[in-house]
Amino acid sequence: xxxxxxxxxxDASDPDAGWDLCRATQLLGxxxxxxxxxxxxxxxxxxxxxxxxxxxxxxxxxxxDNYLEGYARWIHRVAEPGEAEQRIEKRQxxxxxxxxxxxxxxxxxxxxxxxxxxxxxxxxxxxxxxxxRIHVD
Numbered sequence: 001x002x003x004x005x006x007x008x009x010x011d012a013s014d015p016d017a018g019w020d021l022c023r024a025t026q027l028l029g030x031x032x033x034x035x036x037x038x039x040x041x042x043x044x045x046x047x048x049x050x051x052x053x054x055x056x057x058x059x060x061x062x063x064x065d066n067y068l069e070g071y072a073r074w075i076h077r078v079a080e081p082g083e084a085e086q087r088i089e090k091r092q093x094x095x096x097x098x099x100x101x102x103x104x105x106x107x108x109x110x111x112x113x114x115x116x117x118x119x120x121x122x123x124x125x126x127x128x129x130x131x132x133r134i135h136v137d
Contacts, residue, residue, distance in 0.1 A: 017056050018063050019070020024049045047116035054114065060106045064095055 014020070025046055032042040057063040071091055075084045098104045 016070040018066030021053050022067045044116045050114040
């Protein structure tokens with residue numbers, strides 16, 4: 001997960017940046033669910049990845065469009081013939097559903113300062129309020 005984030009800290013021009021950075025957040029969620037990390041660590045690392053994402057993309061839409069493009073490139077390499085397009089369409093439907101959710105991940109304002117701080121600031125208070133609403137099931 002750190003290698004995905006660190007790579008994009010150095011090279012923001014990679015066409016798979018959205019795919020890789022979103023995968024980093026997915027890995028964090030899985031690590032938390034497997035009890036490899038605690039919630040505080042997951043939230044701090046989410047924040048670390050989020051800062052890179054915000055630097056490299058101007059909006060949720062730009063990020064998720066790039067994610068889908070990266071996913072499409074990956075799935076075309078690994079899926080059985082004829083299966084890739086179905087999976088891409090399914091992923092697109094899931095994304096559209098998430099974009100419409102009132103308390104979903106895309107309800108977080110894009111430009112909020114997501115840097116983590118051990119001290120309470122207006123933005124860390126907001127981040128600490130938002131992150132627990134996002135369930136990792």
